[in-house]
Amino acid sequence: MRDGAERMEQMDALRALHAARRADDVVITSMGAARDWMVLGAGPLDLPLVPSSMGTAPTIGLGLALAQPARRVIVVNGDGAMLMNLGSLVTITAAAPANLILILADNGVYEVTDAQPTPGSPGARADGTSVDFEAIARACGFRSVFHFRDAERWATDVVRVLDATGPTFVLLDVGSVPGSTGPRSPGPAAARAVELRRQLSAAAKLPGPTHP
Numbered sequence: 001m002r003d004g005a006e007r008m009e010q011m012d013a014l015r016a017l018h019a020a021r022r023a024d025d026v027v028i029t030s031m032g033a034a035r036d037w038m039v040l041g042a043g044p045l046d047l048p049l050v051p052s053s054m055g056t057a058p059t060i061g062l063g064l065a066l067a068q069p070a071r072r073v074i075v076v077n078g079d080g081a082m083l084m085n086l087g088s089l090v091t092i093t094a095a096a097p098a099n100l101i102l103i104l105a106d107n108g109v110y111e112v113t114d115a116q117p118t119p120g121s122p123g124a125r126a127d128g129t130s131v132d133f134e135a136i137a138r139a140c141g142f143r144s145v146f147h148f149r150d151a152e153r154w155a156t157d158v159v160r161v162l163d164a165t166g167p168t169f170v171l172l173d174v175g176s177v178p179g180s181t182g183p184r185s186p187g188p189a190a191a192r193a194v195e196l197r198r199q200l201s202a203a204a205k206l207p208g209p210t211h212p
């Protein structure tokens with residue numbers, strides 16, 4: 001993300017994803033994205049990762065993508081969390097699951113803990129530069145890499161992006177919402193993980209695709 005540059009509202013970005021996802025996709029969201037996804041409505045195969053240790057969403061997504069090769073696994077991560085586990089990008093591309101889509105909602109701040117600038121953002125760097133997540137994803141070997149700065153383009157292209165052969169990396173330049181609060185946990189994490197596993201095995205027994 002570039003300071004002063006055009007950014008889409010995270011809620012608009014997630015609304016487009018929410019409309020485009022299929023019912024049999026797994027959607028894992030972390031931090032501010034989890035908060036907004038729960039407002040839009042998390043489905044039975046979704047995992048709003050709250051509470052969570054930062055950095056774990058991409059590798060949880062990798063495990064689910066490898067275990068569930070017939071369905072798409074979509075992870076929405078924050079830039080602060082991404083910077084805490086950049087190594088996961090290489091772990092993902094080594095395993096190369098075609099069904100994993102990692103979306104990075106880059107707002108340049110740790111939004112849910114009061115919007116401190118992340119170390120990759122212009123707000124934290126004396127020279128005003130920012131880390132180039134798109135270049136990092138390409139260098140790590142993601143099969144498909146996309147970068148969107150405005151919500152209309154993203155909304156137009158989201159179906160095509162989700163259909164691209166993965167592993168897919170999608171960088172979204174999003175704005176942070178001043179004064180926004182953190183997500184509320186929808187329940188104990190362990191119990192929700194067990195329930196997700198139950199939902200996944202129940203869905204696997206259904207005849208044919210469950211999406212429209």
Ligand SMILES: Cc1ncc(C[n+]2csc(CCOP(=O)(O)OP(=O)(O)O)c2C)c(N)n1
Binds near residue numbers: 052107112113
């Ligand atoms: C390992 C770890 N360190 C610190 C925290 C505390 N913490 C929770 S959310 C958060 C900020 C998350 O920032 P980002 O991933 O960019 O997501 P955003 O809040 O911008 O949506 C922090 C520092 C944590 N949960 N885990």
